[in-house]
Amino acid sequence: MLDRITNHPELFGLLRQSCEENGIGVRICDEFMDNGQLREDTVRILKVDAYYSSRNMHSPPPAIDCLIIIETGEGAFGLTLVELKNISSTRKADLKPRAIRPKFDTVIEDFLSKEFADIFLDNHIRISHFRLWLVTNPYRWPPMSEEAYRKKLKNIALKMFLSDKPYRFRGNVARIEPKQPGSEVCA
Structure with missing residues:
Protein backbone atom coordinates (compact mmCIF):
# COMPACT_ATOMS: atom_id res chain seq x y z
CA MET A 1 0.00 0.00 0.00
CA PRO A 9 0.66 10.57 -9.48
CA GLU A 10 -2.15 12.31 -7.55
CA LEU A 11 -1.28 10.95 -4.11
CA PHE A 12 2.44 11.65 -4.44
CA GLY A 13 1.69 15.38 -4.45
CA LEU A 14 -0.21 15.04 -1.16
CA LEU A 15 2.67 13.41 0.77
CA ARG A 16 3.95 15.32 3.80
CA GLN A 17 6.49 14.78 6.58
CA SER A 18 4.11 15.92 9.34
CA CYS A 19 0.48 16.55 10.17
CA GLU A 20 0.37 20.17 11.33
CA GLU A 21 -1.59 23.31 10.56
CA ASN A 22 -2.01 26.71 12.21
CA GLY A 23 0.20 25.87 15.15
CA ILE A 24 -1.30 22.51 16.12
CA GLY A 25 -0.61 18.98 15.03
CA VAL A 26 -0.01 15.39 16.02
CA ARG A 27 3.24 13.56 16.60
CA ILE A 28 4.31 10.30 15.01
CA CYS A 29 5.72 7.63 17.38
CA ASP A 30 9.50 7.50 17.54
CA GLU A 31 9.49 3.95 16.16
CA PHE A 32 8.25 5.38 12.84
CA MET A 33 10.86 8.14 12.70
CA ASP A 34 14.50 8.10 11.59
CA ASN A 35 16.62 11.18 12.36
CA GLY A 36 13.54 13.41 12.47
CA GLN A 37 12.13 12.08 9.17
CA LEU A 38 9.31 9.59 8.58
CA ARG A 39 10.54 6.06 7.98
CA GLU A 40 9.58 5.47 4.37
CA ASP A 41 9.18 1.74 4.93
CA THR A 42 6.43 2.14 7.55
CA VAL A 43 4.42 5.37 7.31
CA ARG A 44 2.86 7.91 4.94
CA ILE A 45 1.04 11.16 5.69
CA LEU A 46 -1.35 12.52 3.08
CA LYS A 47 -2.57 16.14 3.19
CA VAL A 48 -6.10 15.22 2.11
CA ASP A 49 -7.55 18.72 2.17
CA ALA A 50 -5.01 19.70 -0.50
CA TYR A 51 -6.70 17.19 -2.82
CA TYR A 52 -10.06 18.88 -2.16
CA SER A 53 -8.82 22.43 -2.70
CA SER A 54 -10.36 25.10 -4.88
CA ARG A 55 -7.24 24.93 -7.07
CA ASN A 56 -8.19 21.36 -8.00
CA MET A 57 -11.98 21.66 -8.22
CA HIS A 58 -14.80 24.16 -8.31
CA SER A 59 -16.76 24.23 -5.00
CA PRO A 60 -14.71 21.54 -3.23
CA PRO A 61 -16.37 19.55 -0.43
CA PRO A 62 -15.07 19.92 3.12
CA ALA A 63 -12.29 17.49 4.03
CA ILE A 64 -10.11 16.59 6.99
CA ASP A 65 -6.49 17.73 7.10
CA CYS A 66 -4.45 14.50 7.20
CA LEU A 67 -4.62 10.79 6.58
CA ILE A 68 -1.85 8.88 8.34
CA ILE A 69 -1.16 5.36 7.09
CA ILE A 70 1.05 3.09 9.22
CA GLU A 71 2.17 -0.41 8.29
CA THR A 72 1.29 -2.55 11.29
CA LYS A 85 -8.80 22.82 14.62
CA ASN A 86 -6.92 25.69 16.24
CA ILE A 87 -9.80 27.83 17.46
CA SER A 88 -10.72 29.80 20.55
CA GLU A 109 -17.12 8.02 1.38
CA ASP A 110 -15.23 9.65 -1.50
CA PHE A 111 -11.44 9.67 -1.03
CA LEU A 112 -11.06 6.18 0.48
CA SER A 113 -14.10 4.46 -1.03
CA LYS A 114 -14.27 5.94 -4.55
CA GLU A 115 -11.39 8.12 -5.75
CA PHE A 116 -8.66 5.81 -4.45
CA ALA A 117 -10.67 2.65 -3.85
CA ASP A 118 -8.13 0.59 -5.81
CA ILE A 119 -5.67 1.25 -2.96
CA PHE A 120 -7.80 1.57 0.18
CA LEU A 121 -10.41 -1.09 -0.63
CA ASP A 122 -7.89 -3.64 -1.90
CA ASN A 123 -8.93 -7.03 -0.43
CA HIS A 124 -5.29 -8.11 -0.19
CA ILE A 125 -4.71 -5.42 2.42
CA ARG A 126 -6.06 -5.63 5.96
CA ILE A 127 -6.99 -2.48 7.89
CA SER A 128 -5.74 -3.17 11.42
CA HIS A 129 -7.09 0.02 12.96
CA PHE A 130 -9.27 2.90 11.87
CA ARG A 131 -9.14 6.07 13.98
CA LEU A 132 -10.88 9.41 13.56
CA TRP A 133 -9.29 12.27 15.49
CA LEU A 134 -10.42 15.84 16.04
CA VAL A 135 -7.31 17.57 17.37
CA THR A 136 -8.14 20.81 19.16
CA ASN A 137 -7.67 22.74 22.36
CA PRO A 138 -10.22 25.58 22.31
CA TYR A 139 -9.93 26.05 26.06
CA ARG A 140 -6.13 26.43 25.96
CA TRP A 141 -5.63 23.73 28.59
CA PRO A 142 -2.02 22.87 29.42
CA PRO A 143 -0.77 19.48 28.20
CA MET A 144 -2.17 16.62 30.28
CA SER A 145 -2.58 12.87 30.27
CA GLU A 146 -5.11 11.30 27.91
CA GLU A 147 -7.19 10.23 30.94
CA ALA A 148 -7.30 13.77 32.39
CA TYR A 149 -8.21 15.17 28.97
CA ARG A 150 -11.13 12.74 28.59
CA LYS A 151 -12.41 13.66 32.09
CA LYS A 152 -12.40 17.35 31.19
CA LEU A 153 -14.26 16.61 27.94
CA LYS A 154 -17.26 15.24 29.81
CA ASN A 155 -18.34 18.73 30.85
CA ILE A 156 -17.90 20.65 27.60
CA ALA A 157 -19.11 20.88 24.01
CA LEU A 158 -16.63 18.29 22.73
CA LYS A 159 -18.41 15.57 24.70
CA MET A 160 -20.93 15.34 21.81
CA PHE A 161 -18.36 13.37 19.84
CA LEU A 162 -18.04 10.73 22.56
CA SER A 163 -21.59 9.49 21.85
CA ASP A 164 -21.95 10.53 18.20
CA LYS A 165 -22.87 8.05 15.48
CA PRO A 166 -19.88 5.82 14.58
CA TYR A 167 -18.36 5.40 11.13
CA ARG A 168 -17.68 2.04 9.49
CA PHE A 169 -14.87 1.25 7.08
CA ARG A 170 -13.78 -2.22 5.98
CA GLY A 171 -15.04 -3.98 9.10
CA ASN A 172 -13.77 -1.33 11.50
CA VAL A 173 -16.01 0.93 13.57
CA ALA A 174 -14.81 4.28 14.87
CA ARG A 175 -16.16 7.48 16.38
CA ILE A 176 -14.62 10.90 16.06
CA GLU A 177 -12.36 11.21 19.11
CA PRO A 178 -11.40 14.63 20.48
CA LYS A 179 -7.63 14.68 21.04
CA GLN A 180 -5.31 17.31 22.39
CA PRO A 181 -2.61 18.82 20.16
CA GLY A 182 0.59 16.82 20.21
CA SER A 183 -1.21 13.47 20.60
CA GLU A 184 0.93 10.61 19.34
CA VAL A 185 -0.03 8.43 16.38
CA CYS A 186 1.29 4.91 16.93
CA ALA A 187 0.53 1.41 15.70
Whole structure:
Protein backbone atom coordinates (compact mmCIF):
# COMPACT_ATOMS: atom_id res chain seq x y z
CA MET A 1 0.00 0.00 0.00
CA LEU A 2 2.74 2.49 0.91
CA ASP A 3 4.55 2.06 -2.42
CA ARG A 4 1.28 2.36 -4.31
CA ILE A 5 0.60 5.67 -2.55
CA THR A 6 4.09 6.98 -3.29
CA ASN A 7 3.90 5.90 -6.94
CA HIS A 8 0.40 7.28 -7.54
CA PRO A 9 0.66 10.57 -9.48
CA GLU A 10 -2.15 12.31 -7.55
CA LEU A 11 -1.28 10.95 -4.11
CA PHE A 12 2.44 11.65 -4.44
CA GLY A 13 1.69 15.38 -4.45
CA LEU A 14 -0.21 15.04 -1.16
CA LEU A 15 2.67 13.41 0.77
CA ARG A 16 3.95 15.32 3.80
CA GLN A 17 6.49 14.78 6.58
CA SER A 18 4.11 15.92 9.34
CA CYS A 19 0.48 16.55 10.17
CA GLU A 20 0.37 20.17 11.33
CA GLU A 21 -1.59 23.31 10.56
CA ASN A 22 -2.01 26.71 12.21
CA GLY A 23 0.20 25.87 15.15
CA ILE A 24 -1.30 22.51 16.12
CA GLY A 25 -0.61 18.98 15.03
CA VAL A 26 -0.01 15.39 16.02
CA ARG A 27 3.24 13.56 16.60
CA ILE A 28 4.31 10.30 15.01
CA CYS A 29 5.72 7.63 17.38
CA ASP A 30 9.50 7.50 17.54
CA GLU A 31 9.49 3.95 16.16
CA PHE A 32 8.25 5.38 12.84
CA MET A 33 10.86 8.14 12.70
CA ASP A 34 14.50 8.10 11.59
CA ASN A 35 16.62 11.18 12.36
CA GLY A 36 13.54 13.41 12.47
CA GLN A 37 12.13 12.08 9.17
CA LEU A 38 9.31 9.59 8.58
CA ARG A 39 10.54 6.06 7.98
CA GLU A 40 9.58 5.47 4.37
CA ASP A 41 9.18 1.74 4.93
CA THR A 42 6.43 2.14 7.55
CA VAL A 43 4.42 5.37 7.31
CA ARG A 44 2.86 7.91 4.94
CA ILE A 45 1.04 11.16 5.69
CA LEU A 46 -1.35 12.52 3.08
CA LYS A 47 -2.57 16.14 3.19
CA VAL A 48 -6.10 15.22 2.11
CA ASP A 49 -7.55 18.72 2.17
CA ALA A 50 -5.01 19.70 -0.50
CA TYR A 51 -6.70 17.19 -2.82
CA TYR A 52 -10.06 18.88 -2.16
CA SER A 53 -8.82 22.43 -2.70
CA SER A 54 -10.36 25.10 -4.88
CA ARG A 55 -7.24 24.93 -7.07
CA ASN A 56 -8.19 21.36 -8.00
CA MET A 57 -11.98 21.66 -8.22
CA HIS A 58 -14.80 24.16 -8.31
CA SER A 59 -16.76 24.23 -5.00
CA PRO A 60 -14.71 21.54 -3.23
CA PRO A 61 -16.37 19.55 -0.43
CA PRO A 62 -15.07 19.92 3.12
CA ALA A 63 -12.29 17.49 4.03
CA ILE A 64 -10.11 16.59 6.99
CA ASP A 65 -6.49 17.73 7.10
CA CYS A 66 -4.45 14.50 7.20
CA LEU A 67 -4.62 10.79 6.58
CA ILE A 68 -1.85 8.88 8.34
CA ILE A 69 -1.16 5.36 7.09
CA ILE A 70 1.05 3.09 9.22
CA GLU A 71 2.17 -0.41 8.29
CA THR A 72 1.29 -2.55 11.29
CA GLY A 73 2.26 -5.97 9.92
CA GLU A 74 2.57 -8.02 6.77
CA GLY A 75 -0.17 -6.65 4.51
CA ALA A 76 -1.79 -4.79 7.42
CA PHE A 77 -2.17 -1.04 7.78
CA GLY A 78 -3.65 1.33 10.31
CA LEU A 79 -5.47 4.47 9.18
CA THR A 80 -5.76 7.59 11.33
CA LEU A 81 -7.85 10.43 9.90
CA VAL A 82 -7.01 13.76 11.53
CA GLU A 83 -8.89 17.07 11.55
CA LEU A 84 -6.86 19.91 13.09
CA LYS A 85 -8.80 22.82 14.62
CA ASN A 86 -6.92 25.69 16.24
CA ILE A 87 -9.80 27.83 17.46
CA SER A 88 -10.72 29.80 20.55
CA SER A 89 -13.47 28.87 22.99
CA THR A 90 -15.59 31.69 21.55
CA ARG A 91 -15.89 29.79 18.25
CA LYS A 92 -17.17 26.51 19.69
CA ALA A 93 -19.80 26.29 16.93
CA ASP A 94 -16.91 25.32 14.62
CA LEU A 95 -16.53 22.18 16.72
CA LYS A 96 -20.10 20.89 16.55
CA PRO A 97 -20.66 17.61 14.73
CA ARG A 98 -22.58 19.35 11.92
CA ALA A 99 -19.39 21.33 11.16
CA ILE A 100 -16.94 18.44 11.57
CA ARG A 101 -18.73 15.29 10.34
CA PRO A 102 -18.96 16.40 6.67
CA LYS A 103 -15.16 16.53 6.55
CA PHE A 104 -14.88 12.91 7.66
CA ASP A 105 -17.81 11.93 5.40
CA THR A 106 -15.97 13.26 2.34
CA VAL A 107 -12.77 11.38 3.07
CA ILE A 108 -14.39 8.07 4.03
CA GLU A 109 -17.12 8.02 1.38
CA ASP A 110 -15.23 9.65 -1.50
CA PHE A 111 -11.44 9.67 -1.03
CA LEU A 112 -11.06 6.18 0.48
CA SER A 113 -14.10 4.46 -1.03
CA LYS A 114 -14.27 5.94 -4.55
CA GLU A 115 -11.39 8.12 -5.75
CA PHE A 116 -8.66 5.81 -4.45
CA ALA A 117 -10.67 2.65 -3.85
CA ASP A 118 -8.13 0.59 -5.81
CA ILE A 119 -5.67 1.25 -2.96
CA PHE A 120 -7.80 1.57 0.18
CA LEU A 121 -10.41 -1.09 -0.63
CA ASP A 122 -7.89 -3.64 -1.90
CA ASN A 123 -8.93 -7.03 -0.43
CA HIS A 124 -5.29 -8.11 -0.19
CA ILE A 125 -4.71 -5.42 2.42
CA ARG A 126 -6.06 -5.63 5.96
CA ILE A 127 -6.99 -2.48 7.89
CA SER A 128 -5.74 -3.17 11.42
CA HIS A 129 -7.09 0.02 12.96
CA PHE A 130 -9.27 2.90 11.87
CA ARG A 131 -9.14 6.07 13.98
CA LEU A 132 -10.88 9.41 13.56
CA TRP A 133 -9.29 12.27 15.49
CA LEU A 134 -10.42 15.84 16.04
CA VAL A 135 -7.31 17.57 17.37
CA THR A 136 -8.14 20.81 19.16
CA ASN A 137 -7.67 22.74 22.36
CA PRO A 138 -10.22 25.58 22.31
CA TYR A 139 -9.93 26.05 26.06
CA ARG A 140 -6.13 26.43 25.96
CA TRP A 141 -5.63 23.73 28.59
CA PRO A 142 -2.02 22.87 29.42
CA PRO A 143 -0.77 19.48 28.20
CA MET A 144 -2.17 16.62 30.28
CA SER A 145 -2.58 12.87 30.27
CA GLU A 146 -5.11 11.30 27.91
CA GLU A 147 -7.19 10.23 30.94
CA ALA A 148 -7.30 13.77 32.39
CA TYR A 149 -8.21 15.17 28.97
CA ARG A 150 -11.13 12.74 28.59
CA LYS A 151 -12.41 13.66 32.09
CA LYS A 152 -12.40 17.35 31.19
CA LEU A 153 -14.26 16.61 27.94
CA LYS A 154 -17.26 15.24 29.81
CA ASN A 155 -18.34 18.73 30.85
CA ILE A 156 -17.90 20.65 27.60
CA ALA A 157 -19.11 20.88 24.01
CA LEU A 158 -16.63 18.29 22.73
CA LYS A 159 -18.41 15.57 24.70
CA MET A 160 -20.93 15.34 21.81
CA PHE A 161 -18.36 13.37 19.84
CA LEU A 162 -18.04 10.73 22.56
CA SER A 163 -21.59 9.49 21.85
CA ASP A 164 -21.95 10.53 18.20
CA LYS A 165 -22.87 8.05 15.48
CA PRO A 166 -19.88 5.82 14.58
CA TYR A 167 -18.36 5.40 11.13
CA ARG A 168 -17.68 2.04 9.49
CA PHE A 169 -14.87 1.25 7.08
CA ARG A 170 -13.78 -2.22 5.98
CA GLY A 171 -15.04 -3.98 9.10
CA ASN A 172 -13.77 -1.33 11.50
CA VAL A 173 -16.01 0.93 13.57
CA ALA A 174 -14.81 4.28 14.87
CA ARG A 175 -16.16 7.48 16.38
CA ILE A 176 -14.62 10.90 16.06
CA GLU A 177 -12.36 11.21 19.11
CA PRO A 178 -11.40 14.63 20.48
CA LYS A 179 -7.63 14.68 21.04
CA GLN A 180 -5.31 17.31 22.39
CA PRO A 181 -2.61 18.82 20.16
CA GLY A 182 0.59 16.82 20.21
CA SER A 183 -1.21 13.47 20.60
CA GLU A 184 0.93 10.61 19.34
CA VAL A 185 -0.03 8.43 16.38
CA CYS A 186 1.29 4.91 16.93
CA ALA A 187 0.53 1.41 15.70
